[in-house]
Amino acid sequence: MGVRAGVVVCATSFLIGALFTHWIADSLTLWKFPVTDEHLWTAASYYVVLAKFPQTLVYVLTAIVALGGTTILWSLRDGEAGNLMFDGGSIFLFATTIVMYSYSVIPSIFSKFSSLPVHEFNSPTPRFLRIATLDLASNNLICSVALTGVLALQAGRAWAERNDDDYVVVELPEDGSKSRARTPGPGTPAER
Incomplete structure (x- = not known):
């Protein structure tokens, strides 16, 4: 796995971890x-x-999102078929997460949860707050699944690149044509 893939995996894993912290609230509404x-x-x-979190944490998260997105776009620039398929899917899922979080989650948190009405924990919840x-719980789950898809695509890309490295081009002496041959890897019959 190259440096670019490592940066994408680290940034995406960090963002999934940040979303996982919402499990405190989301588990009460999604899974109960x-x-x-x-x-x-x-x-x-x-x-x-x-x-009410400090604004500096928002800047840190924004920087990590920008780093991850830029790195995926940079990988796509190579133009290789594997990059187009795996990184194209990763960009789509990453962008979906960014759009959903930017246009749905963040505005909802700041507009509807700046303060709560006076209540007791067993008093009826206002309809707007319930919805x-x-x-928010549903959107956090969708973002988590999309980012998990980015990790799966990056793992698929690493596996495909590793599998391609097992093949070498061999020139056949009788007619000069070229053929792909699989090189023996660990655990192959050639080693036994």
């Missing part, structure tokens, strides 16, 4: 049944804390 008002108030309280909390 029935979703109670107490679950919704707890999740909403988490998002209020998240909305916003459930939407």
Whole structure:
């Protein structure tokens, strides 16, 4: 795996980890049944804390997103078939995550979770807050799955490149034509 693929994998893994921290709130709304008002108030309280995070953390996350996206685009520039397929898919999933987070998640956090109405944890949740909390949980899950797809595509690319390295071009002496032959790898019959 090259340096570019390593940067993409590290940046994507970091972003998945950042999304995983939302599990504190999202698990209460996505994976519990029935979703109670107490679950919704707890999740909403988490998002209020998240909305008040220092601005420097937003800059750090933005820099990591920019680094990951730029590195994928840089890999695509090579024009090799494997890069077009794997990096093209990675760019699509990475861009989907960026668009969803920029146009849905971040505006929702800052507009609907800047503060909460006075409540008790078992009091009824207002409809707008219920919908916003459930939407945020769903969007976080979609972004996590998309970024996991980027990791899967990068792993597929590394496997395909490794597999291509097992072949060498051999010139046949009788007619001068060229043929691809598989070189013995670890665990092949040639080693036994």
